[in-house]
Amino acid sequence: MTPVATRIAEALIEDLAKSLEVPISRYESTDRSYKSLARWLEREHSRFCEIHTDVYVQGSFRLGTAIRPIGADEHYDLDVVCEFAVSKALKTQKALHADLGHELVDYAREHGMDAPSPWDRVWTLNYADEARFHMDVLPCLPDSQTQRQLRLDHTISMDFVEKAVAITDSKHRNFDRISDDWPASNPNGYADWFYERMKVVFETLRKGIALADMRAEVAEIPHFMVKTPLQSAIQILKRHRDVRFSEEKIKRPSSIVITTLAAHAYQQEADISGALLSILSRMEAFVENRNGLWWIANPSDPRENFADSWNDVPDRKAAFDDWLETARTDFRRAAEENDPQAIVELLSPRLGRELMDAAINRSGRQMTDRASTISRMSRSLRRILDAPHKRPASWPIVKTGQVAIRSAVFSRDGFRDAHIASDGEALPRGGSIRFEAVTDVPTPYNVFWQIVNTGSAAAEAKDLRGNFEEATISRGWLVRTETTKYPGAHSIECFVVKNGYCVASSGPFVVNID
Structure with a gap:
């Protein structure tokens, strides 16, 4: 069953979406560009002056x-398509790509821009730093x-199918020869299709x-003036992903995967929190497994x-x-909250504290006393709590007991x-720490440890961790040994789970490690 957000959570998620939104002026600027x-x-002297040309935007804009x-x-990033009414029988991919490049070089020179950069499929126009965007231009037929x-x-x-185009790709086998076989x-x-899903x-x-x-006329309203809950939900999910x-960019799920699955899962919800929670509950149903x-x-x-x-790299x-x-887990737990500051703490690790502060300040909400407590936290603890790879506890939390790390003993040879x-x-590297926890929760129960590493050394070693690791309980002892391997701030936390609840x-x- 899809959870329903509290009124406070719903309002904060609405403000979060507004804080993520690209300004209308930016859409107008890219439209002009x-x-x-x-x-x-x-224009008269263009290589395409006698060819019908359709230029349009694709991608997130x-x-x-x-x-x-x-x-x-x-x-x-502004993705632009240049569709030229040319036959593949008269033009190679290489020639079309080069012709567009010739025009873009002249365009950049005329407008005082750096020369465009060629890529396998597109040319990139780099606008002035103050414009803060670049345009990837794709030639096609x-x-x-x-x-x-x-x-x-x-x-x-x-x-x-009537909208299909053939594109250029320098890695394609027919890039430099006349052929009907082009990338599609x-x-x-x-x-x-996307707009049909939220029509x-x-x-x-x-x-x-x-x-x-x-x-x-309704048609006078440009698309970028309208923002649906589906679009806002996708924006939030993309930032959460980012x-x-x-610190692990190579593993990042692609925007096209998130956008496609979210659009499939959308059921015309009228509010952002409802759309977001519904999409998250349903989107994996649209991932197929075809013969493995x-x-x-x-x-x-x-x-x-x-x-x-995913098939090439299972990770x-x-x-x-x-x-x-x-x-x-993040958005379900946030949806259950009535305390704005608690929502900020739940979502900041994977949305960014600056963004969450901007969202919560939009309506001038009053913070609880937790805000001042948080401001007094050490930098190391703040780094741990805001670590994006630190998994939130997915069990329902019903605190009926206590567990504490009673001792931590550092050992090093000599x-x-x-x-x-x-x-x-x-602490110096090259040692080990034995942690011992005690709990008043009556058996039986399960114990999980969460170890979180931070810092560039752990990231480069692909050892940031952050998941929950179930422990074997021997004679009631809750013991864990870890090494002091990477410099930076790190943490360990003990969780006791009973009957499916974190108690x-x-x-x-x-x-802290040197």
Whole structure:
């Protein structure tokens, strides 16, 4: 059963979505930029002046799911498609790619920009630093006829086939020769499918904006002025993903996977929290297993599998599963809360404290006394609590007992054993620590330890940890031994679980290592 958010949680999630939103001025700026490029390609002396050209946006700006960059140094990515009415019988991929590059070089020079960068499929236009975005420009040709025949041959859906295009790719076997076999794509078809998935809510909101602005025609309202709960939920999930994998970027689930599964799972919920919680509960149902292969079909071209990389690198499927379970736990627990500061503490590790503070300040909410307590925390403890890879406890929490780490003894060859305190002086590497916990919870129960490493050394070694590790209980002793391997702040915490409920937790014991 999908949880229902409290009124306070719902309001805070609404403010969170607003804090993530790309300003309307940014949409207007990118709109002007790609239309400027379209005019350039159609000018009298362009290599494409006698060819019908359709220039349009694809990706997150087209779908309304772009989010503000995390840091001041990060830029927006604008994905633009240039569709030229040219036959594959007259043009190679290489020639089309080069012709577009020639025009972009001239465009950049005319507008005082750095020269564009060529890539396998696209050219990148780098705008001035103050603009804070770059434009990836993809050349392509209409390809509906070829794609229709291919789908007929494979007996698969014809949905959106009329929007199919053939794209350039320097790694393709036919890149430099005339051939009907080009890589395929369908950005317009995907966008049509995506908007169809939220059509009811989108049209309702669009009509409301038209009435409020007293405009005669709903069609006058640009798509970027409308924000549905599906779009906001995807924005929140993308930021959650970005922060969760900020130190493990290679494992990060792709935006197209998150967007596609979320759109499949959306059921026209009218509020963001309802959409978010419903999507998280249902999205994995749209991941298929076809004869041992993970498969997420491109809705606009069912032959394309968005989960290809999961089959090539199984760790990426495991990373997606881990992220999904973490997101479910984070937002379920946040939805149950009535204390805004508690919600901030639950979501900050994987959404960012700066973003959560911005969200909570939008409505000037009053914080509890916990805020001042948090401000007095040590840097090491704050680093542990905000570690994005620190998994939240997924068990329902019903505190009926206590557990505490009673002692921690540091050992190193050639030195006398020493008792240490939590968050004490930094220890040298190359030693070990024996932790002993005690609990008043009556048996039977299960014990789990959570070890969290931080710092670049642990990240480079792919040993950040953060999951729950079940312990073997011997004669009632709750004992764990860990090594002092990586510099930085680290923690260990003991959890007691009884009948599926977390009935006691020790709180993090912080260990600093030189």
